[in-house]
Amino acid sequence: MQAQLLMIVHHKNLVSLVGYCDEDDNKALVYEYMANGNLRQHLSDGNQNILSWIERLQISVDAAHGLEYLHNGCRPPIVHRDLKTSNILLTENMQAKIADFGLSRAFSTEFASHISTCPAGTPGYLDPEFHSSGVINKKSDVYSFGIVLLELVCGQPVITRGEECIHIIEWINPLIERGDIRRIIDPRLQGEFNINAAWKVVEIAMSCVLPIGIKRPDMSRVLSELKECLDLEMGSKETQTTENQIFANSFEITPLAR
Structure with missing residues (x-):
């Protein structure tokens, strides 16, 4: 029943479930092929294509x-329950699609929550409220x-x-307090980013990981603000390109009049 529900969920940023197997002890989900693998692979230190x-x-x-x-376009809403970089797959053109709905749950009402006695999700990504309440909902995603x-x-x-395990939130908090955005951003980018856009993305991320779920934003708001960041970065690139072109044109050699 769950696999049948997921097969009718279609969106350009969701990996299409094309089939499934549920025969005795053989259970499997079959997804569309994604040429560029998952996001975790592209962020790993060993990846040469930054x-x-x-x-x-x-x-x-x-x-x-x-x-x-999944949260606001599906009726009933669907909570993924195991979102992570290895579950974000990339097409040949680097379009991102969310995959792995094996743990997903459809809720009968938009504000419903699922109470579970077994862990859902992956350590590091799991909503800290789950440990105290056992509740999984949209804010967990x-x-x-x-x-x-x-x-x-x-x-x-x-x-x-290492000698001790450090969660990414523990690592970034002191840098945010110092306002050290250049230490926060991946050094492999070599400073090629718009500082205002970078700070805005960090602020969005930190609002999403607030320890109290009800204080976290809805995904509609998150999406809107991320679009603003992308527009800001694109605008910055266009301005830089224009300035470079003007600078280059100023050095063009004009033929002498005869």
Whole structure:
């Protein structure tokens, strides 16, 4: 029943479920092929093709579109329950689509919550409220999306493992307090980003990961603000291109009149 429901959910930023197997002990979901793998692979240290800042903003907008559709475009609403960078897949053209609805739940009303006694989601992405309440709802997905945004911005894994494990929120908080945006942004970008857009994305991400779920924004608002960030960055690039062109034209050699 759950797989049948997911097969009728269609959006350009959701990986299409094309079939499933439910035969005795053999259970599987079959999704469309995604040529560029998952977002986690592209953010890993071993990846040589570094995602540009604009690509990261576009991926965040794409993923927000998909999640916003699940929350507000589906009737009943669908909560993903396991959103993470490895569940955001990329097409040949680097369009992002949300995948893996194996844990998803459709709620009968928009404000309903699902109470579960077994963990849902992945450590590091899991809503901290779940541990105290056992409740999974749309704001739980918003928390997970905020963690994904932080990974996109910082290029850091959600949990850094060393002598002690450090969660990405613990890592970024002191840098935010110091206003050190250049230490926050993935150093592999080599400063190629608009500072105002970068700060705005960080602010959006931190609003998503607030410890109290009711204070987190709805995905409609998150999507709207991320679009503003992308527009700001695109506008900055266009201005820079125009200025460079004017500068280049000023050095063009004009033939002497005869």
